[in-house]
Amino acid sequence: MKLAMSQLAGLRPEIDLPAYDRSALSHGIVHVGLGNFHRAHQAVYLDDLFNKGLDLDWAITGAGVRAPDAGMRAALGAQDYLSTVIELGPDTTQARVVGSMMDFIPVTEGNGPLIAKMTDPATRIVALTVTEGGYFVSAETGTFDASHPDIISDLARPDAPHTVFGAIIAALKARRAAGTPPFTVMSCDNLPGNGDVTRDTVIGFARMIDLDLAAWIEGQVAFPNGMVDRITPATGDRERAIAAQCGIDDPVPVTCEPFRQWVLEDKFPLGRPALEKVGVTFTDDVHSYERMKIRILNGGHAVIAYPGALLGCVLAHDAMAHPLVHAFFRKVEQEEILPHVDPVPEFTPEAYLELIDGRFSNPAVEDTTRRLCLDGSNRQPKFILPSIRDGLAAGTSVSGLALLSALWCRYCAGTLEDGTEIAPNDPAWDRLNATAIAARDTPALWLAQREIYGAVGADAGFAAAFATWLDAIWAEGTASALRTYLEG
Structure with missing residues (x-):
């Protein structure tokens, strides 16, 4: 059965479905990088929270800055932004439909729609899953690489950037001008000190554009460190076949192990969903x-x-x-x-x-x-x-x-x-x-x-x-x- 809201009632009874009214969701988080890991991790935690009837104003709006992201947007849009997530234990298989994502921003040259959505006061968290190599960090120095060609390119067009960090800076600039408090920037990538790395990249880049803006970001924007964990293979024919065996026609299902873990610093000036109620650990010792x-x-x-x-x-x-x-x-x-x-x-x-x-x-x-x-x-x-x-x-x-x-x-x-x-x-x-x-x-x-x-x-x-x-x-x-x- 094709995955869609209109078809959920016809899915097999052993498949876990959203227990909340998705029409009651409202936007709170922009997440950039809608790969398998995000959909098996952060999206699942929020789905669990919404299933408890809590914090429905923290739904995810997906985003991307690379050409392949447009393909993911089309695939998820065709199924009402639902994802099939299948936990594979040594002896068990458990499928669920995750509904915590409500929209996906158009992927365009210059990232205008993304910047506009991050500028929206309803956006209180901008989260990232852009891979370990996506932060423009020099492996030799461990600091922001201002010489990277993508950074140089964005520097020439700061109002229409190619990179997610250029878009973040443009949105923060607009929020500052409008008197809107800044969103929290939350990395969900496997990096030592991922929040600190994100902070250094954003502030380092901002200093190349506008020193006053960089100083405002340094003083006002939160970059919590976090640790994320779940083994999540890439999707191929096998994973699509497993979804089909569960009775679901989904071209982009996610398979993963049963285990998952998320540890976060509690640094969210504009608030956050109550993720501690669904197993997230908040600590100063990330x-x-x-x-x-x-x-x-x-x-x-x-x-x-x-x-x-x-x-x-x-x-x-x-x-x-x-x-x-x-x-x-x-x-x-x-x-x-x-x-x-x-x-x-x-x-x-x-x-x-x-x-x-x-x-x-x-x-x-x-x-x-x-x-x-x-x-x-x-x-x-x-x-x-x-x-x-x-x-x-x-x-x-x-x-x-x-x-x-x-x-x-x-x-x-x-x-x-x-x-x-x-x-x-x-x-x-x-x-x-x-x-x-x-x-x-x-x-x-x-x-x-x-x-x-x-x-x-x-x-x-x-x-x-x-x-x-x-x-x-x-x-x-x-x-x-x-x-x-x-x-x-």
């Missing part, structure tokens, strides 16, 4: 939660993805079932990542690792190693390099993390161990591929990418370990290198 999640989970994804992919494991749970890959994951986590992670009220690092082990091993989700290998040039500096830096500073082992870097380099050389060609899998793939091929003979070339490795690449001990592992991988193969590491 950084401990995000360090645990980003290093153990996101870092762990990299630990299984590159060796798993090279050894022919297409799916993440297959990588976890591979004895060498799973043992590598456990040893690197326990010896080189966990020692630099603090406990949080809900979990010790050791208990969190056990949770992650089970989540990665869930065969129903069918997350791919290719998705986990995607965009290493942005993810490695955020998920892996912090653990390396901490290990070097503490004088503890980083041998397994050096091996992981060598495996990433070998992956970027463009072929699996059986000779299968790897399709480009990074925005900087051409550069990474050329560097990885050259690094086969001169390993130091890989670590010389300062925009990725920074000072870590110049550390003599780490460089020596990396070179040893890369030579071993090329000479004897991934499996042999993993055995050598595991044998100590």
Whole structure:
């Protein structure tokens, strides 16, 4: 049955439906980046809240600033902005229809409709899911990259910007001129200190446009830090088939694991939905939660993805079932990542690792190693390099993390161990591929990418370990290198 409001009553009784009157919803949040993660995470939390009859004036209006976003707008618009979200447990499948989104702003050149909607006084939160690499942060300096071509382009046309940050600044400028209090800017991306990163990007860019406006933003706009978590694969034919098996015709369904978590700083001057009533944790100690999640989970994804992919494991749970890959994951986590992670009220690092082990091993989700290998040039500096830096500073082992870097380099050389060609899998793939091929003979070339490795690449001990592992991988193969590491 085609997903639409008029068809909901005909769906199977086991499918969870919105228990609230969607016509009673009113706008409160603009969310930019309507990918699978947002629809399986923030949209679900709000759907839960609305199902309790609470805060119906905080509905989501979707938005995007890239050409593919127009396709998502068309797909969701055709089904009344409803989303099918299917939780896949090891032994259970539970489908629900999520109705917390009420509209999707037209995606246009210059982002005029988006700026207008953010200028609307009813907009009290602007939320972002624009990927880890979408914040214009220099990996080398960790600060706003004012030289990025997209920023330079927006600087020439600040009233008709291409980027979401240019649009945010234009809307804040208009609200200031109208005497309207500023909205809160809430990042929902997997970034250490995502609120602080967002703040630095917005203020850094604003200073290039208008110093007085930048000072007003710095003094008036809130950028809460937050940690978000839910494994959400990309949508393909399999996911559409699962929706069809549930009796729903939806071209853009979302599948995900049952687990989800959201931790936020309570910094919302214009108010916020009562998300604590549906399981969101509000705390001043978001950084401990995000360090645990980003290093153990996101870092762990990299630990299984590159060796798993090279050894022919297409799916993440297959990588976890591979004895060498799973043992590598456990040893690197326990010896080189966990020692630099603090406990949080809900979990010790050791208990969190056990949770992650089970989540990665869930065969129903069918997350791919290719998705986990995607965009290493942005993810490695955020998920892996912090653990390396901490290990070097503490004088503890980083041998397994050096091996992981060598495996990433070998992956970027463009072929699996059986000779299968790897399709480009990074925005900087051409550069990474050329560097990885050259690094086969001169390993130091890989670590010389300062925009990725920074000072870590110049550390003599780490460089020596990396070179040893890369030579071993090329000479004897991934499996042999993993055995050598595991044998100590």
